[in-house]
Amino acid sequence: MTSILTNVAAMAALQTLRGINTDLQDTQSRVSSGYRVATASDNAAYWSIATTMRSDNSALSAVSDALGLGAAKIDTAYSAMDSAVDVVTEIKAKLVAATEKGVDKSKIQEEIDQLQDQLQSISQSASFSGENWLQATLGSSTASVQKSVVGSFVRDAAGNVSVKTIDYDLDSSTVLFDTSTGTTKYGILDNNYSVSIADQTLADVSISYLATDGVTQKTSTATVATATGTWLVAEGYTVNTDTKLADDGGGNTWVMLSDDVWAKATNTPGDIDADGTADQQEVVSGWYVDTANTATAAGATTATSIDLGFSVSTLDITKLADVGSKGGITSDNALGKMIQYVDTQLKAMTSAASALGSISTRIQLQEDFVSALTDSIDSGVGRLVDADMEEESSKLSALQTQQQLAIQSLSIANSSAQNILSLFQN
Structure with missing residues (x-):
């Protein structure tokens, strides 16, 4: 039965067209955005996981920046420590030269004075972003100032987050100069030599x-x-x-x-x-x-x-008698004590430089790991929410064809009512 009031064929064709248009709109959205899951309504579980992981990835990006800043601090401290090692090595060589009989110790001391001033300059200049890891306010042999570099952002199995750091202690075995106000200093270069x-x-x-x-x-x-x-x-x-x-x-x-x-x-x-x-x-x-x-x-x-009243940064080979009077030793032995002590402190500096080098290596490894981890998270999130462009492209072509057919079908359904009119014509 054909009715001009109710066109069932047109209604069916219209429903089909609406469905096709909805699917076409979704496909076009995926093609234009690149996401299969762009909003929570698309897939609430995947959207929630992806949003959390994107947030963590942003935190890891900040960690990467912090690691770069920390690496710069470490590199500055290491470069300065390495230069200081060279200067102290030169001081030791001057002291050895001073053991030669008949050498003008005052002339050698003038050179040592310049080297000691250079040590001060190196330590004071080893600052990056307001931090200097070669000098600290200690005040005692057991005092320690902890420095930290952000190392990683961690989310545990329970969903709790935390920031892990790479720590480095500034103490009497790692800093060159103690900047405390006391008369007794505890840095490697300003700590006086004491005889047990x-x-x-x-x-x-x-x-x-x-x-x-x-x-x-x-x-x-x-x-x-x-x-x-x-x-x-x-x-x-x-x-x-x-x-x-x-x-x-x-x-x-x-x-x-x-x-x-x-x-x-x-x-x-x-x-x-x-x-x-x-x-x-x-x-x-x-x-x-x-x-x-x-x-x-x-x-x-x-x-x-x-x-004995002298440190690496204050020793004076023109005042060996003063050292001898304090330590109960001859002037020749006092010079030997100076050489021995400078060599001991040089070993301490070498050890401190090794510690800085180890941290620098660790930071580099952590930077590489954070970079790889960021890529892995991006890849994992993409698998959850990214659209398969080949698939969506095929769908888009098919839906466009279906849309054209649905429009044609609706046109045919609507034209059937027009055919009834011919029945009433002469």
Whole structure:
């Protein structure tokens, strides 16, 4: 039955055209945007995952920038440390040259002064973005200032996020100069050399006694080496007490038995030969040996130390006598102590430079990893939400053809009502 009121064929054709137009609109949107899932209505689960991962990727991009900034800080510190190592090496060479007899030490010291100024300049200039990793305010040998570089952005299985850092401690083993206001400094280059004073001799050794000219005191462990009254012997140690007395700054006076082996002395007379009287023979240049502080077991812990009054940045080879008077050593030995200490601090600088180099390598590895991770996340998100352009292109062509056919079909359905009109014509 044909009706001019209800055109069922046209209604069917119209519904088909509407469906085709809807599919065509979706396909055109995918082709133009490149996304299969562009909004939450497209696929809520995939859209949620993709949005979260895009957010994390943005955070990783910030991490990559932070790593670049951190790498610049490390590279600046390392370059300065490497230059400082070269300067200290040159200072050591100058000190070795100063051991030659007849060398004008004042001229060599002028060169050392310039090198020491250069060390200060290097340390002060090693700053990037307001941070200097070669100097810090310490104030004690145990103080530490932690520096950090952003290393990664992490989301755990529970969905909790955190930022991980690469840490580096500025302490007495890594900074060149201590910028604290105290007189005692703890940087590698401004920390004064201190000689350990051990409150010990050998096991069961009773340190000594003195003798006046021509007199020898007898004990079970020591004899007088000469009759001058200025030498002391205990278990093979020979000491000239005129030049080997030292004050530790705490009210104690120490007698040097050998390098880094000391015995505490006292200005209170002691009775060494146990006759009840402190004899004149028991006096060492006005000092007396305190046997209670020397007859300790070998290997006892260090009691205190003597500051020799020089650091790498302040040593002065024209003032070796001052060093000798503090450490109870000769001027020649004082120069040797300087060489020894500079070499020790040079090793510490080398170790600090190695630490900086290790962190630099780690940052480079982390940069490479973050870059690869970012690409992987982008790829994973793309698999979830990106449109397959080949497929969408095929769909688009098919839907355009279907649209044309649907329009043609609707046109035919609408024209059928016009055909009824001919029935009423003569």
